[in-house]
Amino acid sequence: MDAGPTSAARARFHFAGGRGERGELPPNNWRAMFGGPARTRIREADGHPGQWYLHLFTPHQPDFNWRHPGVADYFDDVLRFWLDRGVDGFRIDVAVGLYKHPDLPDSPDPTADEDARDAINPQAWNQPEVHGVWRRWRAICDTYSARDGRERTLVGEVAVPTPADQAEYLRHDELHQAFYFPLLHTPWDAAAFRARIDAALRDIASTGAPVTWGLNNHDQQRTPTRYSRRALPGEEADPERGAARARAAALLMLALPGSAYLYQGEELGGFIEQQ
Incomplete structure (x- = not known):
């Protein structure tokens, strides 16, 4: 993903770092309506695992952050x-x-x-x-x-x-x-x-x-x-x-x-x- 963790583009969605020693766990325990965690982790531009974004349905449907x-x-x-x-x-x-x-x-x-x-x-x-x-x-x-x-x-x-x-x-x-x-x-x-x-x-x-x-x-x-x-x-x-x-x-x-x-x-x- 080209837009970095502090970018304005990510602020329009719900991105957050993960829990665990290396951020390997989702930021919360929410579940998606179609099954599985409501968080998916991305790979950053340099290839390493990065933040998690929120999707209440499928991973292809990231939720907007309406507080932005x-x-x-x-x-x-x-x-x-x-x-x-x-x-x-x-x-x-x-x-x-x-x-x-x-x-x-x-x-x-x-x-x-x-x-x-x-x-x-x-x-x-x-x-x-x-x-x-x-x-x-x-x-x-x-x-x-x-x-x-x-x-x-x-x-x-x-x-x-x-x-x-x-x-x-x-x-x-x-x-x-x-x-x-x-x-x-x-x-x-x-x-x-x-x-x-x-x-x-x-x-x-x-x-x-x-x-x-x-x-x-x-x-x-x-x-x-x-x-x-x-x-x-x-x-x-x-x-x-x-x-x-x-x-x-x-x-x-x-x-x-x-x-x-x-x-x-x-x-x-x-x-x-x-x-």
């Missing part, structure tokens, strides 16, 4: 580039993961994030400073909307523990919408569906933002497969039953107040996947 002012300025330019070309808005991946704890300390759960997505590293996600990013992006979008009266929309992938947590991202000066993921994990049970729908209407719709419903996405098997599995003791997986339940769930979602997002193929009757 140049990072926010860079993304402002990215937004304006596309807004100047007439886009209607942005779908924001991992909207809770921009900022990390300023000290990047060890996670209290050394297995958090890796594969088992229910275990979340609290040092890496949902930091309070991230809301400032969405206020900044909302202000940029609103400036364009004020010019021509055409609203630009920010839709976030906001995976947080509760609907009340998600509502904090949907305040009047932040995101317009955030995908409501609990339905993707709801078993085929009427009471379970009702509880999660009621929670969304109570905690999210009360902000004035629409609940953004979805039953499928790229991280989950589709509803025909999920619903085809046995739901009761002794009940075997049944593809026909899975397809029927998928159609019924889609009808339910489309009848709910708010915005419904159909994952690619659903609008074509994409209820055929069976794995």
